Amino acid sequence: MVFQGSSAAISHTGKVRSNNQDSGYAGSNLFVVADGMGGHAGGDVASSLAIGRLTELDQPFPSPTEAEHAIRDALADTATELIDTVGRRPELAGMGTTVSALVMVDDYAVIGHIGDSRIYLYRDDTLTQITADHTFVQRLVDSGRITPEEARYHPRRSVLMRVLGDMDPDPEVDSFIMPTQDGDRWLLCSDGLSGVVDDAHTAKTLALGMPPARTADALLKQALDGGAPDNVTVVLVDVGGQHPVFIGTPTIVGSASNPSGVVVPAARTGRAGWLHHARQVANEPTHFEPAAEFLEELIEEDRRRARRRRLGWLAALIIVLAGLGFGLYAGYAWTQTRYYVGTDENSVVIYRGIQQSIGPLSLSTVYEDTDVELAELSEFDRQTVEATISASSLDDAQRIVDRLRPAEEASG
Known part of the structure; x- marks a missing residue:
């Protein structure tokens, strides 16, 4: 049909x-x-x-x-x-x-x-x-x-x-x-x-x-x-x-x-x-x-290409991770040049770092636990320091602590 x-x-x-x-x-x-x-x-x-x-x-x-x-x-x-x-x-x-x-x-x-x-x-x-x-x-x-x-x-x-x-x-x-x-x-x-x-x-x-x-x-x-x-x-x-x-x-x-498509030019x-x-x-x-031997050569070439591709991806990954690690380290190093004044349970404390955390990692540590007791502060100063006070430098943080000291202690 x-x-x-x-x-x-x-x-x-x-x-x-x-x-x-x-x-x-x-x-x-x-x-x-x-x-x-x-x-x-x-x-x-x-x-x-x-x-x-x-x-x-x-x-x-x-x-x-x-x-x-x-x-x-x-x-x-x-x-x-x-x-x-x-x-x-x-x-x-x-x-x-x-x-x-x-x-x-x-x-x-x-x-x-x-x-x-x-x-x-x-x-x-x-x-x-x-x-x-x-x-x-x-x-x-x-x-x-x-x-x-x-x-x-x-x-x-x-x-x-x-x-x-x-x-x-x-x-x-x-x-x-x-x-x-x-x-x-x-x-x-x-x-x-x-x-x-x-x-x-x-x-x-x-x-x-x-x-x-x-x-x-x-x-x-x-x-x-x-x-x-x-x-x-x-x-x-x-x-x-x-x-x-x-x-x-x-x-x-x-x-x-x-028909001319099958006319063969002179050699x-x-x-x-x-x-x-x-x-x-x-x-x-x-x-x-x-041919069979050429096929084996192609297969081996493809294996080499695959290895080069994997090595390229690995190198790129290492570069990215290294850049990311350097960036994190540089960022962390910068935070350690910052200071602020806060509290612990009962005293005024100078902290180094910033008031942030990345997951379980805190970006601040206690630099100095001062002898200024919270109980000695006025209500306003205590609330202010509990909310933390940013400082531009360590000297600035120490000046803030000095201002918080009771007048008789500061003059003495």
Whole structure:
């Protein structure tokens, strides 16, 4: 059965990249996002080849299981085609692509995924990320070493653990089948969107209920407003719903939409890459699948970074505590230059400090218990000294005590 719903696809170079290495496809039953990598030419070719190979899946399937097998076979064939292409054109060595594909079969969504492009499902006012990123930082998140928020800004967030590339003829692909229902909104996107627009803003946009094309435009605008450091590709699929049933020619966007996008420039000489000896300089990857030994190096580097971060926080804490301690000491030292006159049980006392306490800590101590008895004072003087009398200095405090002495004692 042909999918009943509506869809839209849009792709943009972004504000930093010089060309668009993403590709997207929205057909009758098939929907795909592919994010190419491998330099100016390689990424274009890889994502375009992936879309070209997968378009054969845009057909009704007898069952979701058959569609799932077809997706896995098509992705394996794509990997083989990438390897063969590099064999003919060695200047493309190091190219690869992510793929997030969705095939609608009756009331089921059949998903094939590799890399860090994403598939989301918006259902019942809730946005859920369906696919898992095959990235180095996602492993750190899964192991509890960093938080999802830290992963958004991690310097290694673009390092892929799995990708369709020219080195692995048998890629490890995630595939699964999910039930879908009327009203579902499926969002496929490259990391140019998910890396800039957070899930909360994405969900808010999907909740507006605009047609797929307007919704895709709104999401792209948010990515551009956020700086769009990478190519941005969005494919939106509505199941059933109020908008017209999708009928017509498939929509192809990004490098796959432009035949010139797969024309490979002549090879140029340049330094050798760490994975390939003949990679041209223009093909330095924006992200790539690390070899096992390089992965260990990344993990150790992340451990060093974590240690430096902990040491930085510890140093900052020590500085703050030292500053706080110095401030408390300086404040306390100042209070010990102050004096006031008060009482104990039955005599006049000179106190050093101020008439304050911090919790159980008093900021004043007895400096001198004078021989002036409270009983010898007039009612007014006794009430005054019991309320305490501030002094500007020790000499001033002693003068106050002298004034409080009975006249005969003072003259004697």
